[in-house]
Amino acid sequence: MSDSAHRVIRFIAVGSTAAAVHLGVVVLLVSGLGQPPLAANVVGWLVAFGFSLTGHWLLTFRSQRSPLWRAARRFFAVSAAGFAANELAYAALLRWSGLRYDLVLALVLVAVAVITYLLSSRWAFLGNPQH
Numbered sequence: 001m002s003d004s005a006h007r008v009i010r011f012i013a014v015g016s017t018a019a020a021v022h023l024g025v026v027v028l029l030v031s032g033l034g035q036p037p038l039a040a041n042v043v044g045w046l047v048a049f050g051f052s053l054t055g056h057w058l059l060t061f062r063s064q065r066s067p068l069w070r071a072a073r074r075f076f077a078v079s080a081a082g083f084a085a086n087e088l089a090y091a092a093l094l095r096w097s098g099l100r101y102d103l104v105l106a107l108v109l110v111a112v113a114v115i116t117y118l119l120s121s122r123w124a125f126l127g128n129p130q131h
Helices: 003-032 037-060 068-096 101-124
Strands: none
Touching: 003 037, 003 101, 037 068, 037 101, 068 101
């Protein structure tokens, strides 16, 4: 199997773990504590960001040898942009789809993951300071 195939598998594993953390925090806050879904989504993203950054830096993109602080800044920008798209899509689908909040969030998380992978692999975790 090629390095890029291994990277995609690791990205899926780390991303799935972070998405599960994100979704779990949202469900806990909404179902357990009665918080509104959109507010809970912000907290879920922030908690999942830590898992995602750590996993991607240590596992997914380790071969790119990006310094942690540069990768963290860049990945935060990628993740924040992805989260903005996530929150907008989540709000729209909550309002107009009629689907359960947790199912809508799961769908949105998967859709944003593809863009996050592309930006992460081509910019956020690059080891060459010229990029």
